[in-house]
Amino acid sequence: MGLVEFIEGPAFWFALAVFVAGALWRFVGIIRIGHKPDLAPPKGSAGWGWIRGNLRHFFPRGLFAERTWMHVLGGYAFHLGLFAVMFFAAPHVDFIRERLIGVGWPALPRWGFIIAAEIAFAGLIVLWVRRFSDPVMRLISDWDDHVGSWLTFLVMLTGCLALERAHVSLRALHMGLVELWLIYFPFSRLMHAFTFMLSRGATGASYGRKGMTL
Amino acid sequence: MSETADTVIRTMLDQTDGDIAAYLEACVHCGECAEACHFYLATQDPKYTPTYKLMPLVKAYKRHKAPLRSVKGMLGLLPAEVSEEELREWESLVYDSCTMCGRCTLVCPMGLDIAGTIRKMREGYSAAGIVPDGLRTARENVVKTGSPMGVTAKALKAQIARQEKETGLEIPLDKQGAEYLALFSSMEVMGYPEVIGAYARIFARAGIDWTISTEAYEATNIGVQIGDGPLARKLVARIVDAARKLGVRHVISPECGHAYGAIRWAGPNMLGETFPFEVIHIIELLDRLRAEGRLEIGEKDARRITLHDPCQIVRRGGLLKEPRRLLDDACADFVEMKGSGVTNLCCGGGGGVSANPRAEELKTQAFSCKKAQLDAIDGLKAVVVPCANCRGVFEDGLDALGGDYEVIGLSELVADTLKD
Numbered sequence A: 001m002g003l004v005e006f007i008e009g010p011a012f013w014f015a016l017a018v019f020v021a022g023a024l025w026r027f028v029g030i031i032r033i034g035h036k037p038d039l040a041p042p043k044g045s046a047g048w049g050w051i052r053g054n055l056r057h058f059f060p061r062g063l064f065a066e067r068t069w070m071h072v073l074g075g076y077a078f079h080l081g082l083f084a085v086m087f088f089a090a091p092h093v094d095f096i097r098e099r100l101i102g103v104g105w106p107a108l109p110r111w112g113f114i115i116a117a118e119i120a121f122a123g124l125i126v127l128w129v130r131r132f133s134d135p136v137m138r139l140i141s142d143w144d145d146h147v148g149s150w151l152t153f154l155v156m157l158t159g160c161l162a163l164e165r166a167h168v169s170l171r172a173l174h175m176g177l178v179e180l181w182l183i184y185f186p187f188s189r190l191m192h193a194f195t196f197m198l199s200r201g202a203t204g205a206s207y208g209r210k211g212m213t214l
Numbered sequence B: 001m002s003e004t005a006d007t008v009i010r011t012m013l014d015q016t017d018g019d020i021a022a023y024l025e026a027c028v029h030c031g032e033c034a035e036a037c038h039f040y041l042a043t044q045d046p047k048y049t050p051t052y053k054l055m056p057l058v059k060a061y062k063r064h065k066a067p068l069r070s071v072k073g074m075l076g077l078l079p080a081e082v083s084e085e086e087l088r089e090w091e092s093l094v095y096d097s098c099t100m101c102g103r104c105t106l107v108c109p110m111g112l113d114i115a116g117t118i119r120k121m122r123e124g125y126s127a128a129g130i131v132p133d134g135l136r137t138a139r140e141n142v143v144k145t146g147s148p149m150g151v152t153a154k155a156l157k158a159q160i161a162r163q164e165k166e167t168g169l170e171i172p173l174d175k176q177g178a179e180y181l182a183l184f185s186s187m188e189v190m191g192y193p194e195v196i197g198a199y200a201r202i203f204a205r206a207g208i209d210w211t212i213s214t215e216a217y218e219a220t221n222i223g224v225q226i227g228d229g230p231l232a233r234k235l236v237a238r239i240v241d242a243a244r245k246l247g248v249r250h251v252i253s254p255e256c257g258h259a260y261g262a263i264r265w266a267g268p269n270m271l272g273e274t275f276p277f278e279v280i281h282i283i284e285l286l287d288r289l290r291a292e293g294r295l296e297i298g299e300k301d302a303r304r305i306t307l308h309d310p311c312q313i314v315r316r317g318g319l320l321k322e323p324r325r326l327l328d329d330a331c332a333d334f335v336e337m338k339g340s341g342v343t344n345l346c347c348g349g350g351g352g353v354s355a356n357p358r359a360e361e362l363k364t365q366a367f368s369c370k371k372a373q374l375d376a377i378d379g380l381k382a383v384v385v386p387c388a389n390c391r392g393v394f395e396d397g398l399d400a401l402g403g404d405y406e407v408i409g410l411s412e413l414v415a416d417t418l419k420d
């Protein structure tokens, strides 16, 4: 088996297995820590609060956005762009259909991919520059933040380079980086893609019990 | 690891339930929270970034409690053990620069409850005896007299006698079988005793059968502010025992945000039981009486008046509309501050900060944000501050920074505008 076959075959399945098992382990592990039942008589529903908390924090509050608009725009651009290229780039849709689940969905046209990728890059760069230049961000950032950003950037970059699917080595490079990213994911802050639900939900449930609509 | 560090870390981690774990796991280090914290806004010092205040707990959690820590440990990816030196360095961030106001939660894309997490950290610090001097003194006062300001039952009775004289109304003490038991904060009893008179006037008008207990009159829970769990439980238990003994059906929390949170939301969980009485905030009760038509307002206060939303009553307590309905009735020219309601700015002195002399200067700096909000309202004459602690912070802050606004309590305003 050549290197390319290895990267596109066993290495991918191994990375995917680490990703799924690690992310599940961590996610369930947090839930399993558990918490005591709340005995204070509620004024509203914790369940609705959980859902509302999760939805509400997708949107910034106007008052704060006045101060943080740059970051908010960067955050939206990066996440929406990344979501679009991750799940709607034609090679990804094909890959998911052929190698993973057997079903696919309409993919972005080439121009759509390019716009989405540009938006994602622009957002990532804004967030990145801020991480280096803002005194608050410099103080609170650690190596995990930087490794996560670099890995994601390289995955995106090689993905664009491999878009033509003609150059096998470029595609393999992209796949290799994706595998690294998948393996790194459950052990890192990239897990926020799943843990956000728990954190927003916990706050939302507590507010919900107090009868607050946020 | 030193014994002190071990105690802090062990207690903090014991307090870390699934919700706190989710917060510690989900932070993406985006720094948004700094923009919501009055300590950062006033000083622009990055160390006041809310998530940064949690760092020792984050490190300890990752090392000792987080899922997948053993795999990370094998790869050498765990953070170093938190040292006593580091914990002591963080003490002022944990006690002086967090009023547990919860504003940062609103801006945080992950919805982290920093305030609740800081409270868990304080439990650890308190267990190891690392507590600022001002709060230590308040704790000693509570142990001796039951009140953080050392207000004894004798002092309370003297204040009540004065209010009886002023209002010409009897204020029932230890009345068996009364329907409502009213609690106060030390600050109200000693600093704003007219609140007691205001209750007497309102309750007489509304026909409320109430009493004050000489065994449990203090609602402030210094145990919650310091993070001293056993003391917090003891203080809640004292109120519950007195309420049971008198057979009341409702306990009225005073205009004090932390007291409300402690008895209404945290209290039952501390004692492990649902109380056999309703805990109702005085603002909730006044609003209920208003809705029932039992508070007839006479001449409205004509001054331009605004409202400060105490964090623990509004953002963390859920009482948003109630004070506004009361003010609409009582004031002819009520105006909102910018960002009022759930996104209000803290006064800068909650969460035990105002009882901590070391934090005095920082507290005043933080109050400057609040003062800017007041100054932005044209022709403002007075600000209603329905929390005795915030009220003290406002008075000190306006004293230090200048500002000619009268600071009034909500119950007094309602009592003053009742129809003759």
Ligand code: SF4
Pocket (backbone or CB within 6 Å): B036, B037, B038, B039, B049, B050, B053, B097, B098, B099, B100, B101, B102, B103, B104, B105, B114, B115, B346
């Ligand atoms: S709870 Fe309030 S004081 Fe504490 S860090 Fe958050 S915004 Fe700052």
Ligand code: SF4
Pocket (backbone or CB within 6 Å): B026, B027, B028, B029, B030, B031, B032, B033, B034, B050, B051, B107, B108, B109, B110, B111, B112
């Ligand atoms: S806003 Fe929330 S996610 Fe961002 S750094 Fe602060 S606590 Fe962490």
